[in-house]
Amino acid sequence: MLVFSSSDKGGTGRSVTSCNLAYRLSLIGQDVAYLDFDFGSPTAGAIFEIPTLERGTPDGGLHSYILGKVAEPARVDVRVVTERTALKERPPGSGKLSLFPGDVGGAEFHLTNDHIKKAIDLFETVEREFDVAIVDLSAGRSSALDMSLQAVSPKVRPRKADPIRWLLFHRWTTQHVIAASGLLFAENGIVACATNAGFDQRGFRSMVRTIRTAVPDDTAFGKETTPEQEAWLRKSDDILKGLAKARGLGQDLLAGLTPLEPMLLWREQVIMDVDVKRRLAKRATTKSFDELADRIIHDDAWEGF
Amino acid sequence: MARPAAPGQRHENSDPPDKHRPQVVLGAVTTGLLNTSEPLPMEAARQALALLPGVSPDWRRHPIEQVVSPDLFFGLDCKLAVRSGAQPRAIGTARARAVLTAGHVLQGSASVAVVLDASKRRLPWAHYAARTGTVEAINKADPADLVTGFLHARAGNTLLDLGKTGSYVMSLLDRVPQVDRQARLKTQTRRLLWAAQLVPGTEPEAQVEAGDDGVFRVRMAIAPQLLPTFVDFCEVLALHDWLLAALKNAFDRSARRGRRAEDEIDPALTYLGHIWNPTAHLSSQEMRSLWQALEDEAQLTWEWQSTLTRVRDKVTLLTRKAIEETLHKESV
């Protein structure tokens, strides 16, 4: 299965959430590959706390691979190379977790058919080895996004192949909802792009789900929340829900949400169960990642509107 | 490891070094599962591996079905990796073939013989086209240095990359109608790199190294006439290394949360369980001795057997559990 992570704006939490998802998926027994397609700023190495890959690899990462500079992209077993001791452990029953890093100093590129062919090969290779491959695309429209859509379009992908999930990440604010909806539905948006690539519109839309990130609850106001604040928050939330629905990003498209997690405000990282046990991270955070992971591998969450 | 092979027939071959005789041969074997749900039947396999019009592939049924495509040649103009100094430019053709074992395990095997210091500049193509499977290096290079460079350099787009050639040959089978792209096993493609220094009259001696990167590297000094059997040896090693990795992976995956063990184990046993038989593929005494030396050190066959036993034990346990559950249900 291929999972694409997209967002309109930068800083939505797309990469951090995707890395956490990858980790959670491996915990529930899936062999997971994380493909860093954010060629301009590959951050997965930093999130998985791999010192040598903080800003991508100098040695033939995915960007070099797509450009045809290396025959095989660099890859690492996250548990082997991470600096974080707790993450090194592979609990019984869990799956592999491999990172295909981007390149240090990678950048946007002009898309050609050769690139698309490389992407097709890459996806086929990782799908033959892993249960789930998460592809982190950069914010907004990019060559990587176009390339991905074309590489998985029904024109080239066998009909009986594994399913594709398209995730759209956005923060839970007025502007982010509007921007995310724009990226998906605007004239040059993802859906239009997918249709151009050969998807039928309904078929493609059934693959798309949104993830609302860093959603605050009333604790965001501090320890003593006033009844006024509570009421305001509920009302604002309702207004946002209305806006999301009106913009086509309603409940039916929602894969889930992640709560505002203070740890992630300081540091982009994998939130582990030990962090919750040590009372550093919120239980709700790991729970939301688990629910998302579960939803991704179960088809019923992706059937029908 | 370094192991001399048993004394086979010794070839007295002490001709003076010829300017156009290769001193080094470099090769790569890429091994993976053919992307099909069921193995290709022999007939289909023979058709699929007829990669050159009018030339039929080699094949055999016993002790295990195997089809070998005719050799294909690919033009090259690239750099050779070396440990130090300037990378020599090499021009000529690589030789490559596809090998399909048990209708299911596919290998792309590619090699080039390197003639060192052949000329000072690129010659007309007809010169190279007449020497198939050979590249000629412009400028000097030390054979041992070339061997190390090839085995350890990370492939770049200007460097000789025989793994790529092998993968390409494998990809030619994608268009075969029976290849339904529905493999029932999750597997990883693996690579073996080999490099041989041709030394007339020498007794074969190999160093085999299993790298952390999952790549097997074989370095060898060998008499020229033994080269074809050495290529076989490398293909056999690559095949069995892949088999072992694939079976271990299936066993590992059978213990995953939220998954039925049978879904991993059944296809592994059905499709891979019967293939292991390294010496069956090795016709020469030299290569059998080499394999034996490898076994003494790395115990590959023992590891295969013990992994297979674990897999089968697991099946037995699962079956017993299933029977007990049925009996329990009936008695309730």
Ligand SMILES: Nc1ncnc2c1ncn2[C@@H]1O[C@H](COP(=O)(O)OP(=O)(O)OP(=O)(O)O)[C@@H](O)[C@H]1O
């Ligand atoms: N649930 C959360 N709660 C609080 N902060 C979060 C949460 N999720 C992510 N963040 C933080 O948001 C910031 C942006 O996250 P991230 O880098 O994943 O965004 P991105 O969408 O990948 O951005 P870019 O487009 O720049 O790659 C990070 O500092 C991250 O730690």
Ligand SMILES: [Mg+2]
């Ligand atoms: Mg990011």
